Amino acid sequence: MRALLILFAAGTVHAAPAVKAATPTAASVAGTWEGTLAVSPAVKLRLRFSLVATDGNLSGWLVSVDQGNAEISLSRAVLDGPKLVLEAASIGAVFEGHLSDQAGKTIPGTFTQRGLALPLTLEHTGAAATRARPQLPKAPFPYDDHEVTVAGTAGVSLAGSLTEPKGAGPFPAVVLITGSGLQDRDESLFGHKPFLVLADALTRRGIAVLRLDDRGMGGSKGEVHNATTFDFADDTRAALKFLRARPEIKKDAVGLVGHSEGGVIASLVAASNPDVAFVVLLASTGLSGAKIIESQVQHLMKAAGAPAADITTHVDQQRTIDAIVVGEKDDAKLQARLQESLKHLPPSEQTRILHEAMIPWFRKFLALDPAESLRKISCPVLALGGTLDLQVIATENLPAIRAALEAGGNKAVTTTALPSLNHLFQTAKTGLPDEYAQIEETMSPTVLKAVGDFILAPRKK
Numbered sequence: 001m002r003a004l005l006i007l008f009a010a011g012t013v014h015a016a017p018a019v020k021a022a023t024p025t026a027a028s029v030a031g032t033w034e035g036t037l038a039v040s041p042a043v044k045l046r047l048r049f050s051l052v053a054t055d056g057n058l059s060g061w062l063v064s065v066d067q068g069n070a071e072i073s074l075s076r077a078v079l080d081g082p083k084l085v086l087e088a089a090s091i092g093a094v095f096e097g098h099l100s101d102q103a104g105k106t107i108p109g110t111f112t113q114r115g116l117a118l119p120l121t122l123e124h125t126g127a128a129a130t131r132a133r134p135q136l137p138k139a140p141f142p143y144d145d146h147e148v149t150v151a152g153t154a155g156v157s158l159a160g161s162l163t164e165p166k167g168a169g170p171f172p173a174v175v176l177i178t179g180s181g182l183q184d185r186d187e188s189l190f191g192h193k194p195f196l197v198l199a200d201a202l203t204r205r206g207i208a209v210l211r212l213d214d215r216g217m218g219g220s221k222g223e224v225h226n227a228t229t230f231d232f233a234d235d236t237r238a239a240l241k242f243l244r245a246r247p248e249i250k251k252d253a254v255g256l257v258g259h260s261e262g263g264v265i266a267s268l269v270a271a272s273n274p275d276v277a278f279v280v281l282l283a284s285t286g287l288s289g290a291k292i293i294e295s296q297v298q299h300l301m302k303a304a305g306a307p308a309a310d311i312t313t314h315v316d317q318q319r320t321i322d323a324i325v326v327g328e329k330d331d332a333k334l335q336a337r338l339q340e341s342l343k344h345l346p347p348s349e350q351t352r353i354l355h356e357a358m359i360p361w362f363r364k365f366l367a368l369d370p371a372e373s374l375r376k377i378s379c380p381v382l383a384l385g386g387t388l389d390l391q392v393i394a395t396e397n398l399p400a401i402r403a404a405l406e407a408g409g410n411k412a413v414t415t416t417a418l419p420s421l422n423h424l425f426q427t428a429k430t431g432l433p434d435e436y437a438q439i440e441e442t443m444s445p446t447v448l449k450a451v452g453d454f455i456l457a458p459r460k461k
Contacts, residue, residue: 024099026053029079033122034065037111040348047111049086049095049122051077061191061437062088071190071437075182075217084109089217090181090189095120116351131191135442137200142166150212152222152238159219160185160212160239163203169248172255172455173208174280175239177232179260180365184218185211187259190437194259194424201448207455210243228364229261233268244275253277255379255455258284260392260423263383264370271376277459280451281383283392283423286374286400289365290322292392299390303432325357326367334358374401375408382414382454384447386421388431414454418446 030053037045046065051058058077075089082099084107097109097120111120143165150158165171176195178187186193199209215222215235222235236256244251255278258266263284270276285292297318301311320341328334338357342350356362383401385394394417405413422428425447426439 024079024082026056026058026079029053029058029084029099030127031124032126033107034125035120035122037118037120039118040346043346043348047120047122049074051086060086062086062093073188073190075184075188090183095122097122116348131437132440133192133442134440135197136193137196141200141203143203148210148242149219150210150235150239150242152215152235154223156215156222156235156238157220158212158215158222158235158239160210161199162208162210162243163199164208164248165203165206169208170250170253171206171208171248172253172277173210173243173249174202174255174257174455175236175243176209176211177236177256177258177262177265178214179262179283182214182217182224185213187211190424192424192436192442194443197442198257198448198451202452202455205452205456207452208243208249210239212239226360228361229265229368230268230364233265236265236269237273240269240273240276251275255279257451258282260284261365264368264373267370267373267377270379271373274378276377276379278379278455279377279381280454281381281401282425282447282451283385283389283394284383284397284401285370285392286397286402286404288369289367290319290326292397293322293366294318295393295396296391299393300432303390303430321353321357322366325363331358371400371404371407374404377405377408378410380412380414380454380457380459381405381410382451383416384425384450385415385417386423386425386428386431387417387419388421388428389423390431391423391433416450418444421447 030051033049033051035047037047039045045067048063048065049060051060058079060074060077061071062074063071072088072091074086076085076087078085084097084099086095093113095109095111097107100106100108105124107122109120110117143163146162148160148162150160152158176199186196195211199211202209213220215227216224240254243249243254256266256270256276257280259282263281266279266281270279294315298311298315301314321338324334324337324341328337334357335354338354339350342353383398385392385398387394398415398417402413402415420427421444422431424436425443426436426441427444428435428439
């Protein structure tokens with residue numbers, strides 16, 4: 001689950017006018033590009049794009065310098081002649097521009113989010129910084145890696161990777177489920193690929209792993225704008241069915257591993273499907289979405305050193321917004337009530353909040369109480385949280401998860417708070433999101449081992 005304090009949100013692409021320039025290559029565009037967004041006369045935000053060229057293709061990350069320096073992975077970086085498109089789907093941000101001079105050192109264009117399009121000119125400031133990621137798996141691999149496609153419902157087609165141990169099987173298997181925001185099969189974020197690292201670790205231990213691009217990401221297709229957590233649960237059901245139909249998979253040993261909101265999705269699927277053999281919840285929630293967001297505001301601001309009075313003000317404001325969104329079902333009345341409650345805020349902030357409040361996913365997420373699904377799960381469950389997780393607080397959510405499972409009669413429940421780990425299960429110092437990209441570790445070996453041990457543990461038939 002992304003920190004919900006990030007300013008940016010979804011928008012549409014607006015093309016900048018083309019300007020003649022020498023035809024660039026990925027290698028010539030690679031490096032660091034910086035520019036300043038004039039959000040309002042009083043608010044200016046510095047943005048930094050770091051682009052890396054590999055085999056003629058671009059990848060990279062975005063940093064909002066004035067919002068904590070957190071690195072946000074680019075989901076798309078496309079160079080078509082002088083035209084450059086950079087997209088961070090996890091925050092719904094798109095930059096589209098054209099290299100404007102023969103030296104290729106400036107790119108005027110448009111940055112778009114939440115329906116708000118702003119001019120942005122990027123200037124080349126140096127080579128892109130490289131980040132050490134020592135856990136990133138490198139070929140050759142001691143297992144098979146298959147490119148697969150899973151057919152979902154209502155025109156959804158999910159592209160992904162199925163890694164399997166060598167041999168005929170049958171193998172125990174898992175579906176990995178990403179957290180909130182559109183993500184690729186590796187759950188790429190902040191320069192890390194947590195699901196690639198997790199899949200590699202599990203497959204080396206004899207477990208088949210299916211990980212998929214979210215609908216609308218990578219090679220996957222499907223309606224995204226109106227999709228909610230419940231639609232993503234349908235995608236997971238399709239993935240589960242796909243795995244169980246394969247002859248090399250042990251049908252009574254197929255489970256779900258969900259990170260953050262992915263854990264909520266895993267709970268929804270397991271609650272209605274007795275074929276799920278086990279569930280692993282990684283930094284998942286046991287409280288309603290509204291309570292989670294209010295908790296995020298409080299704990300992230302406190303860790304960042306905000307004054308107590310400011311924290312109280314923001315938490316109260318968030319609680320008011322959440323109550324209106326959850327309680328008002330009529331769109332027109334919802335917008336009117338929110339406008340009245342937000343009139344003391346700057347116009348740009350009002351627009352941002354109003355847009356977010358109308359997104360179907362957000363409205364469903366606020367009202368969704370994971371306890372309702374957890375009470376219906378009968379298979380073994382492992383729930384892990386980090387003591388430095390400031391997005392899903394372990395001391396608040398792990399007890400709620402256990403209580404709901406046990407209230408439904410589930411006795412095969414293990415909940416563990418792991419010291420010094422953040423929301424991504426990295427060994428951290430503060431737990432703040434701006435630390436994620438700075439940490440070399442992608443996922444703690446303690447977590448990788450605990451998940452593998454749980455999946456391979458002998459169980460009664």
